[in-house]
Amino acid sequence: MEINREKLKQQHAKELKMFEENHPKSKALYQEASNYLLQGVPLNWMVRWSSAYPITVVEAKGAHLKCVDGMDYIDFCLGDTGSMVGHAVDASVKAISEQVKKGTTFMLPTEDATWVGKELQRRFGLKYWQFTTSATDANRFALRMARAIFRAKGDTKRSKVLAFNFCYHGSVDETLGMVTPEGKTTFRKGNIGQCIDPSVMTKFIEWNDVDALEEALKDEDVIAVICEPVMTNMGIIHPDPGYHDALRALTRKYGTYLLIDETHTICTGIGGYTREYGLEPDIITAGKTLASGIPVGIWGVSEEFGKLCQPVFDSVYGFAKGVGGTLAANALTMAALRATLSEILTEDYYKRNIALATRFNEGVQSVIKEFDLPWNTKQLGLRTEYWFKKEPARNGAEAYYHTDLELDWYMHLASLNRGVLMTPFHNMALICGSTTEADVDKHTAVFREIVQNIL
Ligand SMILES: Cc1ncc(COP(=O)(O)O)c(C=O)c1O
Known part of the structure; x- marks a missing residue:
């Protein structure tokens, strides 16, 4: 089944609005920071998330992170691997x-x-x-x-x-x-x-x-x-x-x-x-x-x-x-x-988390299959990723020329709005020692819902 591009645009606009309604404090802090920090952030990559401005973090523990607007997120980004072991272990x-x-x-x-x-x-x-x-x-x-x-x-x-x-x-x-x-x-x-x-x-x-x-x-x-x-x-x-x-x-x-x-x-x-x-x-x-x-x-x-x-x-x-x-x-x-x-980072740590990553991957695959989407998933240990291409890429160029930024931004933002943080610049998820089966299953449910909204 193909993505309905018109619906994608409309749904994306709705998600941007929803984000803004739910994150007034992050917005105010970002506006204030813009007086002192280039692009309003301490590192330019931090505005490369899918929202119009970044959420401001209050604290994080294990696989969960809280923002200043009081929302709790399951963190599958984990600092793009910097916190792969989980937060504040x-x-x-x-x-x-x-x-x-x-x-x-x-x-x-x-x-x-x-x-x-x-x-x-x-x-x-x-x-x-x-x-x-x-x-x-x-x-x-x-x-x-x-x-x-x-x-x-x-x-x-x-x-x-x-x-x-x-x-x-x-x-x-x-x-x-x-x-x-x-x-x-x-x-x-x-x-x-x-x-x-x-x-x-x-x-x-x-x-x-x-x-x-x-x-x-x-x-x-x-x-x-x-x-x-x-x-x-x-x-x-x-x-x-x-x-x-x-x-x-x-x-x-x-x-x-x-x-x-x-x-x-x-x-x-x-x-x-x-x-x-x-x-x-x-x-x-x-x-x-x-x-x-x-x-x-x-x-x-x-x-x-x-x-x-x-x-x-x-x-x-x-x-x-x-x-x-x-x-x-x-x-x-x-x-x-x-x-x-x-x-x-012990042998047991990897064993547990790789099994959960497999569960994550199977969840995504089940939705891809249900809606017959031309996408694929890959897993490497406790890391998984999906890509908007039917056949898996064999090299960098094959993957690069199949990036779909419009879809990418929507998927990230819609996940974020539902309390699921995926890694920006990737559709990647990491499993840490505190990620639970319930966290993984929530991702599958969110993934299914946001895909269904653009078909
Ligand atoms: C494979 C690889 N090597 C090195 C780096 C650089 O890491 P850092 O930003 O911590 O210097 C990255 C960052 O993503 C990476 O993916």
């Missing part, structure tokens, strides 16, 4: 509060750092670890280190990074670009302020295309391939069977490092997709939820890579700039990491 609240009383940042290690390093080695299989204040920084620093290693060896031919079309790895310059359907690497709409043409730094190819991968690597001018093991920023796009084997074999054949970004795919299991599927990257990066919402990024490297870092450190006077930051690896972050890894 008791174990992390305790550890964070205790550390705050003992000091938060010293530019010196605490004992927690050793514990966390050992645990990350156990989970991800890579030997040496470093910490940053965001996953973006982790990617940036790991790529810089890879480049520095080649330079230290006198290899000046390698300068480029290989990334996948419509990927997202944070605001890392090398990854802000795209390849057009005609095969031209260029700026990607929406990325602002870049000074260097992306084709100077990066080769972009489509995910799941082994021939394009070999073609891009064979000149031996690539430092590292950076990828999510499953694409998650253009919907969920799984690798084809055998794709990861080819990726690893070709990166080894052409002497290129393989960087796997587990920032979102940590939804798969305790050691991300890498552990679950036995991948063998040289570098792993992640961040977001690992410190229960305290800013963090991590990057880990193989023993061999780690040894090659030493000559790089030895070659600089003082300390290596370009990788680091005064607040990185601070004591508060390390305490939060330790609590999150030891007490929250």
Whole structure:
């Protein structure tokens, strides 16, 4: 069955009105903030929700969040993974509060750092670890280190990074670009302020295309391939069977490092997709939820890579700039990491939540089937997503050219009006340790109602 576009427009107008009627306090606060904050928000992304202005949060606990207008929401967005473990989880609240009383940042290690390093080695299989204040920084620093290693060896031919079309790895310059359907690497709409043409730094190819991968690597001018093991920023796009084997074999054949970004795919299991599927990257990066919402990024490297870092450190006077930051690896972050890894993100945690994510996914599928909608759903661990396309996309371009912004905005807003928060810029839902079956079933009922209203 097709969406009735006329009804969609009318219903969307009704939803905008309903939002405004129900959120007068958020509106007043937003108007006041507009005198002091660019676009009325502390971060421009916060006006990218589906409503005319954002709801102002009062507090959140577990899977629920309350706004200043007194509405309660089931939070399936969870800070777009920053709070994947849930809000204000008791174990992390305790550890964070205790550390705050003992000091938060010293530019010196605490004992927690050793514990966390050992645990990350156990989970991800890579030997040496470093910490940053965001996953973006982790990617940036790991790529810089890879480049520095080649330079230290006198290899000046390698300068480029290989990334996948419509990927997202944070605001890392090398990854802000795209390849057009005609095969031209260029700026990607929406990325602002870049000074260097992306084709100077990066080769972009489509995910799941082994021939394009070999073609891009064979000149031996690539430092590292950076990828999510499953694409998650253009919907969920799984690798084809055998794709990861080819990726690893070709990166080894052409002497290129393989960087796997587990920032979102940590939804798969305790050691991300890498552990679950036995991948063998040289570098792993992640961040977001690992410190229960305290800013963090991590990057880990193989023993061999780690040894090659030493000559790089030895070659600089003082300390290596370009990788680091005064607040990185601070004591508060390390305490939060330790609590999150030891007490929250356990095997049992994933087992429970993946089962609930399956229930969520089946609920959405049942509505798609009932109304014979040309949409599909995907699941990766405790993360699910639906996309307005009948056949699942195999790469970024296939997904991107099937985005339907009109429908997207409506679905988000209509869900929000009914107390269900979905992730903006995605139709994505995350399940945390406090999400209940009732929460999931409420989403299914809301999803059915709002779909029915536009048929
Ligand atoms: C795969 C991936 N890597 C890195 C990042 C950057 O994370 P942060 O914004 O915490 O730096 C994101 C953000 O969404 C991401 O999706």
